[in-house]
Amino acid sequence: MNLTISITHKLVGCGLLVGILGTSAFAASPASFEDFRFPREASLTKDGYPTPLSGQPITKTPVIAKKKGITLKKYPALLDKVFINHLHLDHCGGIFPLFDAMGWGRNTPLRVWGPSGTTPELGTAAFTENVRKAAEWHVQSKRHVLPTGGTTITTTEIDSSKFSPENPRQLVYNENDVKIYAFPVVHCIEGSLGYRLEWKGLSFVYTADSEPSTFEAEQAKGADIFIHEVLPSPEDFAVHSKLPLELAKNVINEHTVPEELGLVFSIAKPGIGVGSHYILGDTNIDNAFKKLRTTYDGPVMLAHDLSVINVTPEQIVIRQAKTSMLAPVPNPPKLKGIDMNPGKPSDSKTPAWLSKTRIVK
Ligand SMILES: [Zn+2]
Numbered sequence: 466m467n468l469t470i471s472i473t474h475k476l477v478g479c480g481l482l483v484g485i486l487g488t489s490a491f492a493a494s495p496a497s498f499e500d501f502r503f504p505r506e507a508s509l510t511k512d513g514y515p516t517p518l519s520g521q522p523i524t525k526t527p528v529i530a531k532k533k534g535i536t537l538k539k540y541p542a543l544l545d546k547v548f549i550n551h552l553h554l555d556h557c558g559g560i561f562p563l564f565d566a567m568g569w570g571r572n573t574p575l576r577v578w579g580p581s582g583t584t585p586e587l588g589t590a591a592f593t594e595n596v597r598k599a600a601e602w603h604v605q606s607k608r609h610v611l612p613t614g615g616t617t618i619t620t621t622e623i624d625s626s627k628f629s630p631e632n633p634r635q636l637v638y639n640e641n642d643v644k645i646y647a648f649p650v651v652h653c654i655e656g657s658l659g660y661r662l663e664w665k666g667l668s669f670v671y672t673a674d675s676e677p678s679t680f681e682a683e684q685a686k687g688a689d690i691f692i693h694e695v696l697p698s699p700e701d702f703a704v705h706s707k708l709p710l711e712l713a714k715n716v717i718n719e720h721t722v723p724e725e726l727g728l729v730f731s732i733a734k735p736g737i738g739v740g741s742h743y744i745l746g747d748t749n750i751d752n753a754f755k756k757l758r759t760t761y762d763g764p765v766m767l768a769h770d771l772s773v774i775n776v777t778p779e780q781i782v783i784r785q786a787k788t789s790m791l792a793p794v795p796n797p798p799k800l801k802g803i804d805m806n807p808g809k810p811s812d813s814k815t816p817a818w819l820s821k822t823r824i825v826k
Pocket residue numbers: 551553556652674
């Protein structure tokens with residue numbers, strides 16, 4: 466009985482995936498030669514936290530024992546479900562590489578959940594419809610050579626207008642003992658959601674971008690893992706982003722700074738509180754933890770690319786995946802009833818005069 470949270474910005478932005486759960490862990494820092502080596506050697510900050518992209522999770526509590534006599538387990542993954550928190554592109558723009566799965570991995574429709582907007586064009590259905598439209602050349606040009614079962618998107622919109630103090634969450638997914646609830650968070654305009662996943666007594670909450678609120682903290686109460694965004698102070702953000710301070714203040718006002726994150730965690734009291742979306746650099750980690758520690762003293766980590774959290778009834782284990790960028794694609798699972806035959810060719814052809822010049826071995 467395991468729940469694996471893998472954190473990546475590379476593949477799916479901030480989509481939340483059942484089996485593998487993706488979130489935005491910004492790992493930007495001023496470009497230097499060091500930044501292009503991945504992973505770097507493990508090294509520690511002045512206060513003893515591992516530095517980003519060093520192959521270590523950024524926390525001093527990588528293992529939280531809930532019981533004695535523990536055994537770690539392995540986790541299979543097939544990515545076909547995406548739960549979008551909100552439609553900022555840093556949280557959903559990575560959908561294209563996930564959608565592009567013709568013939569390998571996923572040969573079934575991509576299933577997407579996400580918020581409705583206050584108007585149809587602000588909703589997730591409009592977003593996915595436009596994603597599919599934007600992929601028309603991609604699909605037509607490949608469909609005669611590869612299976613087409615993965616070239617559709619099915620979308621479930623979560624009606625944002627139905628939330629209220631009396632109806633704080635909606636059950637949006639209930640399969641294979643997994644229940645996922647959506648609840649609204651404060652971020653920019655209507656249509657930002659948090660999700661709470663419950664599975665066999667284990668729980669995971671992910672709020673993506675949100676201003677701190679007691680409402681979201683209540684929804685996250687007692688979760689094994691609570692991933693919440695965190696950004697630096699407007700002053701630090703202005704330095705990093707090169708924005709004028711006034712504009713940096715506008716941005717940070719719609720997000721959460723470390724002291725505020727601590728206040729949210731102190732209400733929710735998760736097994737592990739995870740800060741994500743932070744602008745990580747070797748020099749600002751200590752400052753982030755220092756500020757967080759003024760308002761919260763429970764287990765906490767800053768997530769970044771390839772952070773992995775394993776949860777069992779006995780323990781929570783935080784690790785940092787080490788991966789090869791050149792690793793081969795893993796074998797897809799054997800699923801029954803999947804049509805692996807290619808579809809019919811597109812009417813659009815390469816001009817004959819150009820095709821004739823193809824070199825034939
Ligand atoms: Zn956002």
